[in-house]
Amino acid sequence: MTISDLETPALLIDLDVMEGNLKKLADYSQKHRLRVRPHTKTHKIPALARKQLDLGAAGLTVAKVGEAEVMLAAQPPDVLVAYPIVGRRKLERLMQVAAKTSITVSLDSVVVAQQLSEAATASGIEIGVLAEVDVGLGRVGVPPGETLLRLIQDIQRLPGLRLDGIAFYPGQIKSLDEEGEQALKSLAQMLERILDDLRKTGIEARIVSGGSTPTLFHSHRLPGLNEIRPGTYIFNDRNTVLSGACTFEECAASVMVTVVSTAKPGQMIVDGGSKTFSSDGAAAGAPVSFGRVLQAPDAVFTKMNEEHGFIDLRRAGQKFNVGDRVRIIPNHVCVAMNLHECVYGIRGDTVEQTWRVEGRGKLQ
Template identity: 35%
Template sequence: MKMTELDTPSLLIDREIMMDNIRRMQLYADQYDVHLRPHTKTHKMPALAKLQEDAGAKGITVAKVGEAEVMAENGLNDIFIANEIVGEVKLNRVKKLAETINISFGVDSIEQCEMIEDVFSDSHKPAQVLIEIEVGENRSGVIEESDYIRLVDYIKNCSHVKLKGIFSHDGHTYKAKDLEDCRRLYNEAQKRTLRFAQLAEEQGCKLETVSIGSTPPLLHDFGVMEGITELRVGTYILMDVSQGNAIGSYSTCAASVLTTVISKPTNERVITDVGAKGLTMQTRSEGICATTGIGYIKNSDQVHIDQLFDEHAIIYNEEFRNQIAIGEKLEIIPNHICPVCNLYDYAYLVSEGEVVEEISILGRGKLQ
């Protein structure tokens, strides 16, 4: 069917744009002779993860154990959980996955590793862990070198925990004031990550993996420093308004939400049938990824969603209101695609306006 025949709201993915995005990032990783391990929390679809691996990705990244389980059930067998996994229930689930696939996950404290050592004490395979390094985002990860050295030394003496590597996330680059600031933050994050890799080596631990990643710097050719072994990047496959703003174009935005105009109650107000439950209310307030409104009307002259209710999107634009009719369908490019994918059961792969495949979002709601 034609995509305009779909009921709304519907999540659309332009096949050609998506495949171009997949190939472009893989070529970037290949150029610098590093592995690409895409973060699939962006799309939560095993079918898309397989396309990324088919293009050359070494494995995939997920954010939650539930996402790892879904991906493993659907044939993905090299998975890194880029998060601290804490608690007996979750660690036992990881231990079960480790029986059949290559799986690793993040740590940043001795207390966490004590739990892992205990849970994996009866496993024939040690838990594979990567230490997270805090590089400026002010989130999780080791900050002080002294704490890091103590953690490395503790893991060295564990019988059931193996230190595979380290990882960092330079998410603060989203707030870079311009591209030069983005380059600076990215390079500082790389240098800090490599410093911690050196510290591990000084403690007698040669790391297999030194992993970095966030989308904004990797949309530009800022390079990859020697010693980095892996790029862990997610949003690039579908892109969104914030990432489009980082490169000054929405031409690589593969995902959009199809919505129907249901009301034009005033001379300037337009109402469509997707609200916060299908678009989220996320915005970005500063830097190269700063957004206007709560979503961009695709192929419009800077028309944005001004307001969202649970089931309604509101646009205030008299000129736009006079150009469209009730019943007409619009495409909205979301500000942040990752949480949007988590709101739908299916995505529709489209090519030149035709629906070519319905893809189940099997990782939807896998938050545990």
């Protein structure tokens, strides 16, 4: 089968590029002795998680219990649920997963730790815990200092839980321009202070888990960091390019769409809109566009309805006809993946693989 046999819209994964991205991380993490638990929220496909494990990943990361259930198919030795899991039913399901593989949860409150401890004790399974610390994103995580130390001591007192270390997510560093460089340096200093505090209090953080794609290949510059959880790196996307962390040639995922209307001069409408690409905009300060048209890089993907993509061709220097197909690199590939039932692994024009996106829609 070739890509011309596929119906559109179709999300294509260029296998050569994806394999290059996987290898680049495997080489980097090996060189710097960093443990990797890739975040599977990007691809949501157990077969790809298996590839990551085969390339040296120590385990997998998920955000949802439903994702952990799906990822059991990859037979991971270990799964990190990098999200506070709240509620009895979810915790019961998590314990069923924990009966099949080792589970660690990152959390930032005694309430969540207490619930987890009760579920763990009831099922007789020990659960690893990473205390989440906020390093500037202001999302989850307690502030460094006294509050973090108290959270850790509370976790250590709870039965059924094993304190493994700390976790943080530096999602506020979107690029390594001058400002980003400064933020990375401040993060390194903050981390040194945190680990110093822990040492002085006699707390052993066996795992210091961080890492996101924009700062991925600078992880070795963070003293004490020994685990990374990158997600987007496997495919990359337009926002990763805009962050300066990769080139368009390193973007493995594109959505193939068909031109369905050219009725308005200077514009084409393609058969993919917000239900195909997601409405994620470009990174702050970047030109407004919902993706990059590979065949016409100067075209601007200005607007989306659910099923219509509006592409402004006035500066593209190219014309397209109804029935033409173009490929578009999405702004945010993780959310785009969540919208597709199947995706296609291609090499050149040949479709080598069809994968069901088994983790899509696993919101619970």
